[in-house]
Amino acid sequence: MSGENTQATPAENDPVTEEVTIEEGAPQETLDADVQGFGEDANANKRIAQLEAELEETKGKWLRAVAEEQNIRRRAEREKQDALKYGVTNFAREMVSVADNLRRALESTPDDMKDTDVIKGVDMTERELQNAFKKAGIKRVEAAGQPFDHNLHQAMFEVNDPSQPAGLVAQVMQDGYVIHDRLLRPAMVGVTKGGPKYEAPQADSAPSEEASSATTEAYEAGNDEAGANLDQET
Template identity: 30%
Template sequence: MVKEAVEEAKKTAEATKEEAAEDEAKEAETEDSKESDTEEKKSGKKLFGKKDKKDKKDEKIEELTDRLTRQMAEFDNFRKRTEKEKSQMYEVGAKDIIEKILPVVDNFERGLDAVKEEDKEDPFIQGMEKVYKQLMTTLEGIEVKPIEAVGQEFDPNLHNAVMHVEDENLGENIIAEEFQKGYMYRDSVVRHSMVKVAN
């Protein structure tokens, strides 16, 4: 029994020696491969002596991606530009229509100012006043508003001075009288006020 135990111990010792030798050989191989990889990286060459070049497919993909990005940016700019042009065209069209309606408003005001006090109860005159008020309400609804003039300081951006008068009761560059009412559409002037300026 002792002999058998000794033989088994010898066998296990030999087996462990063989395993250790195999492990050392594997470690040596891995170190050699690492060294060769680092040498290849330093020299800039891959296996089989090929240089580091981009694949033609990758170059084509990059080129097409770049073209697509540029075209999308151009389209976005075109869309923004056309939207801006459309809104400007709408503004111009709206101002043109308002300019054509304003003489009708002027005639309504002149006609209603000419009515005598005793005739104001006439149903026809009252009907005309209602039509005039409705017209003015509609214009206000589309952001058309009259420019304030009398008693205001003269502003060349809003008023058109056609007369000048010396008046001690009024300050310098104050509007004394309005001959024709001016109107604004949103933030732009459709028609300047025709005014007389004092001092």
Template identity: 35%
Template structure:
């Protein structure tokens, strides 16, 4: 028994020393790993954490100039849109002005044609007036000018201007009995209201 214990004791001694040596190596490896992690953490903190690097003056200048260019481009785009809108508005105003000046000419043609007797409608002068009138109508139509429907329709203050009122049982309430002067629209806006006689 004593010999066996002695042999076991002798075997245990080298094993214990090897274990101690292994533990020492593991401890040293853990220490190295901790030191490496600490260095990496400190480098990260230096890069983007506590101690930020100051921007290069050139980069700052580039950012400033880029921002200025973007602002100027936006201002120019706004100016272009505003100018286009103003030009469109000016064109509309100019077109309306010309149409308003031409309407009395159209009225006079209609009045002149209305008083020509039936037996004189084939005369060269009457035919010439009729052709000019039709040509004028075509020009107005191509420009977007169209007459407002009035006679027989319900009175609408947006399109009609009532100057007379009559009682007529054959017509309904607020019906346009007669058109005294033709009204016109340019595109979607009224250039001149129809002058009308309203019944009931």
């Protein structure tokens, strides 16, 4: 028995070699997996950031589109209201001339004819026309004795009257009309001059000196400028 070979054979050493290989290889596989996972997380974060940026851009475009749609709707509604209010402007401008003729006919009627049926019919027609104007938002401009307003009046001549403040309407040659808040036709008037500067009535809060003399300064600026402003507004 002393001659037996007690050295281990290669076959007997194989299991030991396999165990060592597994133990040494395990940490490397784990490291590779961690590196691969880190790369995937970085790509995912980059993609998320890109999607968030695209979402923010899309949200901004949507908000701008909604705002533009609301502006278009408001503009269309405003144009609709203006069409309802001012759509008859041209027709109304022609009709105020008819009202002028009816008024002239009544004012030029002799006293002995005022009780006739014809004149009564003309008077009734004139009143009905004024009622129709009122329903349509058309009103006569009150000019006589009022401060000259270049937005409503057109000065045709001057009246030298030192007893009256300068810049007052002394005579109305043709009535003016407004439709709602727009000028339909300016009143043709004669304006006083030669008197003291017009002072507006004092209210609870006293107006400034510039405001009190604004009417006179507007008149003194010249009739050409007033006519230009009237043409622009009409």
